[in-house]
Amino acid sequence: MSDLAIRAVQLSKQYRIGAAKYRHNTLRDQLADGVKSLFRLRNRRKRDKNTIWALKDVSFEVKQGEVLGIIGLNGAGKSTLLKLLSRITEPTEGRAEIYGRVGSLLEVGTGFSFELTGRENIYLNGAILGMKKAEIERKFGEIVEFSELEKFIETPLKHYSSGMYVRLAFAVAAHLDPDILLIDEVLSVGDLSFQRKCMQHAKRLQKRNATVLVVSHNMFSIKALCERVIYLSQGRIRVDGSPAEAIELYERESRLHIAPWAQRVVGGEQDRQGIYVTDMQLLDESGHRRSVFDYGDRMRVRIRFNAVEKILSPNFNVSFIRSDNVACCNYNTAMDGVTISCVFGEGSIELLTPPLKLTAELYTAHVMVWDDKYERLYSAQVGDTFHVRHDVLNTHFGVFHESAEWLGVPDGDKASRMKMSGGVER
């Protein structure tokens, strides 16, 4: 009890969904209801049908100094949980007890004003995050140094590039020194070197015995930072335990889920459009399932699908997305001259890639089904992750590397003969 940082007991949050939030016939009704709500003591919303539970009966305890990861698909309730613990919104049921000063990083650069300079925004953002003026003044030099923006600190923010913006925002956020820190996926913003900096900072937080809750989609960061992970699914805790355990279940349950970027077009889990992929396997050339490939290996991607409607001219796409969300390469049937007139019912197709040219990193295979003119997206699903291995070629070399021809190569023998004779050879 004495070293507790957070205790959550049956935390639940209900949201009203849809546009028909408050259907009133006349302005008089609206006003009457507004006045009534001043005196309404009990919450009547639970009886409405157009509601969902973003969080239901979430209970857990966090000790001081613990680093807890929270994972789950989009819509699982992770951000809602952080919002509740930050007191930005209130729970519908349940309670939480917080022992210590809370700092929330739900977004980088909250409250940044584009008309003000970098310096002014440091003060503004710091105050918004909860730092006192004296504290900001004390840390000002460190913040500017961390952001690497000394030359631009007096320039208005509207002239900053997006990278500079993020660096400044994170520099301020990094100097927030609360007892309990809540972070919502801010680690996944920015380029690779910046992310590495964020990682180092997160490790420093660990040493300072701060309690940290991290929400992330990046399993890599979660595994690196957290000693304990909670896996949330549809508002409930599925696993509360070791990172390996939680991540394993998460990856198993989220196989082939709809990619977040496509959810608006294609729909959520429930409403699929016409055709969806039921299985996807990554194999080596000889047909064995693998998760690690060497640079230069050929990969087989075996796709099984189910077309509940008759789909004309489908175009199967496989894309490889790097662990920092950069799309690296794409293979598709339409551009490879493969014409499929139509599909209906269950079926399968296999992709055999040319030798892989991707640099050594962690990638996720996404599979999409478009029509052959890229006008209509039927499905976009996230498949398995795999590693590409190479002794030398890491991502500093770029996204990919391939062999090429070199012309006009200097003659090594001629050069060494010149040196020995001490003069120009004619």
Place this chain on the structure above:
Amino acid sequence: MLAEGFVRFESTAKPEARSIPPPSNDGEAVEALPIVIRPSTGFLHLDLRAIWQYRELLYFLVWREVKVRYKQTVIGMAWAIFQPLMMMVIFTVIFGRFANIPSDGLPYPIFAYAAILPWNYFSEAVARSGRSLVTDANLLRKVYFPRLIIPMAAVLSPIVDFLFALVVLFGMMVWFGIAPTRGAAALPVFFFLAMCTALAVGLWLSALNVRYRDIGHVIPFVVQLWMYASPVAYPVSMVPENLRVIYGLNPIAGVVEGFRWGLLGKDNPDFQVIAVSAVIVMALLVSGLIFFKQMERTFADVV
């Protein structure tokens, strides 16, 4: 075991002593630990202590508004003087000259300006605070602080403009050779009345605007009407006696009267009007605070 702990904390007021981490916020007193998060019931109490704790944020929000307002303008702060002066000129020409509105024995320009001054502050304060929550919607969704701070900052920021324009008024008084009366000492009181009115109206409007965006569109129109319902361009003496009490329901009537009386020395300040105004403002403010706190629960979800 969890249920036991639950029951225990529900019934007792103070948790037992524990090793509280040293305050990492420059020695300022922290809120009593633990902070308990749970669905709020009944009327919410006004947490003045929390607002005091976040006073620096209030300062920064006001500072931001003031700084940004005149960024990249050529004449900068001079706009704070230019605008009321222009208004005075137009009023003098239209109402003073063409319509021949009486001005309580004072030169019309200064008669008008003395009222335009507090009126401008009020209309700016209402407009800014009415929009304030929606303008800073991203703050509502991503950061915690007492939400009352946002309309409060919106009501405080036009004070800077007001002070600039006040200097001009003093200049005008010298020019016209008018000395202030003893009533000038009460000027801060009248200004405070204007500020409370603006805050009260702002609380109602901003809270409503979050859910019903019509309010945002309606504000300029309402403010416009309000000006004509206030004795800015004309004196209260023009209002028929039998309507005087209803007229007094407008708190700004009291404020304008007070300003004219204190600065320009009118013979008959209408204390009846002023008294009614003060009562109305207090009622508006208290009800506004209650309404705002009720609606505050759902701001982050609805904005």
